[in-house]
Amino acid sequence: MKRFEFVEASSLAQAAKLAAQPNGAVRAGGIDLMDLQKEHLAEPDRVISIRRVPGAAEIREEGGALVIGPLVTLAQLASHPVALAKWKAVAVAAGEAASPQVRNQATVIGNLLQRPRCWYFRNELLQCARKGGPDCLSQEGENRYHAIFENKDCAIVHASNVSPAAMLFDGSVKTVKADGSRREIPLAKLFVKPEVDITKEHVLEAGEVVEALVLPAKAGGDHSSFLAAREKSAFDWPLFSLAVRLEMSGNVVKAAQIVFGAAAPTPLRREKAEAALVGKAIDEATARAAAALCFEDATPMTQNGYKVAMGTALTARAILAAV
Ligand SMILES: Cc1cc2nc3c(=O)[nH]c(=O)nc-3n(C[C@H](O)[C@H](O)[C@H](O)COP(=O)(O)OP(=O)(O)OC[C@H]3O[C@@H](n4cnc5c(N)ncnc54)[C@H](O)[C@@H]3O)c2cc1C
Incomplete structure (x- = not known):
């Protein structure tokens, strides 16, 4: 690992100023950043820790929305009673990530902003397209863990459990920049598709620090679910994941949202299937039909066709679980 200066910021605005200077990096829990440093994929000269920023580890309700500070851990969110009652899919997604030790740190x-797990990307000796190389090495390589949608330029899968679930609730991040200006970015606009810029996963500028994840309240009770399939029951990223939210009128669906996580380079809304659920009562047949619609445009690679069958089954289950 390259030597670096370690600085503890006393405020998020100060962290933004320090991180905007050449080759600075913000560190929250440090789980992904440390991995990237060890793998020589990130070589910051200065690491700015936000762990001493007062109040940054708070979850609070504000005007009906849930406001999650930048030091709130996955474990904290997973066991938060209000999150579990009103934003269930998000709390469940946080609680299903990684392992207890990782979730406590x-x-x-940081979960939203972690870099992809693609083994070609993570191997410091290989120059894949995401690292400025000419090709996506998974196209003709080992691609059993890779994307089954939008995978032609780069076949990473979006790594965060939390983001598809948070998108169900129209979540957004509030940020502060080095010049002190602030903005709010809907999650639907935070993540960058490979065809827009293959080298980055989100639109944050150098030094821009996230002050909070905001989850607006939704009317009509919480009918939401998050499901993931993985090879190991812990200490692993999902092979496939999704989040579903339904707004019900009696036993009929008024509105639906389905967002896939580990299936494409960015979280993926499935609008056609969502529309197909509206006006219907949910039973196994309706859930299976909507699930099949979700995979109509899948483009599996040479080794990951199994994800289509697995994802279809999991999607039907997630719809039934949500209702
Ligand atoms: C064994 C293992 C299994 C895992 N399994 C899963 C899984 O199943 N599902 C899943 O979703 N994740 C999984 N993870 C990933 C893990 O959840 C993330 O690495 C972790 O949440 C990152 O959070 P952090 O606070 O440690 O971030 P850090 O490592 O501190 O930061 C990550 C990135 O975000 C940036 N950053 C952090 N906070 C801010 C901020 N406030 N403003 C601006 N930039 C910021 C950093 O600069 C860095 O680039 C797993 C990790 C491990 C080690």
Whole structure:
């Protein structure tokens, strides 16, 4: 690992100023950043820790929304009673990530901003397209863990459990920049598709620090679910994941949202299937039909066709679980 200066910021605005200087990096729990440093994929000269920023580890309700600070851990969110009651899929997604040890250290915001797990990307000796090389090495390589949608330029899968679930509730992040200005970015606009910029996963500028993840309240009770399939029951990223939210009128669906996580380079809304659920009562047949619609445009690679069958079954289950 390259030597670096370690600085503890006393405020998020100060962290933004320090991180905007050449080759600075913000550190929250440090789980992914440390991995990237060890793998020589990130070589910051200065690491700015936000762990001493007062109040940054708070979850609070504000005007009906849940506001999650930048030091709130996955474990904290997973066991938060209000989150479990009103934003269930998000709390469940946080509680299903990684392992208990990781969840006690990893932050929710860091989870959103972690870099992809693709083994070609993570191997410091290989120059894949995401690292400025000419090709996506998974196209003709080992691609059993890779994307089954939007995978032609780069076949990483979006790594965060939390983001698809938070998107169900129209979540957004509030940020502060080095010049002190602030903005709010809907999660639907935070993540960058490979065809827009293959080298980055989110639109945050150098030094821009996330102050909070905001989850607005939704009317009509919480009918939401998060499901993931993985090879190991812990200490692993999902092979496939999704989050579903339904707004019900009696036993009929008024509105639906389905967002896939580990299936494409960015979280993926499934609008056609969502529309197909509206006006219907949910039973196994309706859930299976909507699930099949979700995979109509899948483009599996040479080794990951199994994800289509697995994802279809999991999607039907997630719809039934949500209702
Ligand atoms: C064995 C293992 C299994 C895992 N399994 C899963 C899984 O199943 N599902 C899943 O979703 N995740 C999984 N993870 C990933 C883990 O959840 C993330 O690495 C972790 O949440 C990152 O949070 P952190 O606080 O440690 O972030 P850090 O490592 O501190 O930061 C991550 C990135 O975000 C940036 N950053 C952090 N906070 C801010 C901020 N406030 N403003 C701006 N930039 C910021 C950092 O600069 C860095 O680039 C797993 C990790 C491990 C080690």
